[in-house]
Amino acid sequence: MQDSITKALVFVIALSTSIIAIELIPVNMVNRGRLLCAEYKSQYINEDKDKVLNKLKSFAGKYKNVNEYCNSL
Helix, strand or coil, rough: HHHHHHHHHHHHHHHHHHHHHCCCCCHHHHHHHHHHHHHHHHHCCCCHHHHHHHHHHHHCCCCCCCHHHHHHC
């Protein structure tokens, strides 16, 4: 009896942890986009501006306007 209760509780804990991790994926993607936009708009990055722009374009999509994407966040 004790083993089945323990197994059930472990299953519930594993399932809830998986659900929480899956729910956090969209938040992570939005935060990554915000960080890339902040890095792109930063006035301190002059020499690596093209590198940052390429990173942002690959994240947002090649055919999307970078300024529109950053303003939508």
